[in-house]
Amino acid sequence: MGFGKPSTEAFPLPSRSPISQEVRMSTPARNRLMRDFKRVQHDPPAGISGAPHDNDIMLWNAVIFGPEDSPWDGGTFKLTLQFKEDYPNRPPTVRFVSRMFHPNVYADGSICLDILQNQWSPIYDVAAILTSIQSLLCDPNPSSPANSEAARMFSENKREYNRRVRYVVEHSWSAD
Template structure:
């Protein structure tokens, strides 16, 4: 494990726990600084409101030079989330910058719930419904929100 990565992650986790962004909470998994378990609450917009979604974030030894892997463990229905929960977001790939922190990334993930990038969809059905039939999309999301309570 890289000392630089673990030192930075300790600082970022401390920041997240001391002054968490609204609706975002994170802890270490099995006392491992490289794997975080996160809860992201649905933002107060549209059908995501009231949801509580579990997410895992795995960092590698090259962090912050390389982005972490973020994956929803909760069932999701979203244009930018693959069936297995992996998140398709440019800052988790080619647009990553070492100046960004894990808390920044978590806020970005929370924000795409209400504002998806339908042009780079991971779930084509969700993207199509979001664009063509917002009412049907919102019904499916409401079902996912209810599942998040159990």
């Protein structure tokens, strides 16, 4: 019996399912997302949390807590971030999973935010994206509305707008 190359029959190789290969695949986007994940874990900005979904570094679940001393205070808002292989050169697709009432959030949860569109830069990471969205909660842009009712109410009847926001906050902890 020689000590040559071991037979694959004696030492079966692990199966190479598309999912396991995808998890192991190293690309610039995946490497960057690992750095982003480490930063969010080791130095998390106040009021945000995020992590990859199961074994898919390209899909993240995140939570933003409503900023203190604002109508959003006490709320917890779930989001998903879907990255493509062109990240960080292109922004991820970010959506609220939680029901929202905000001038810059569409009915499907998509967010109208300049850094997720025409003002994107590769210097933005996951922490910067989530922090910007958290800031947007208190500082909406009603001139670029995704929700015209919320934009009108924010501009014309702040008291009613804040009442609607508090309703969203009260229900943000329940299952969606």
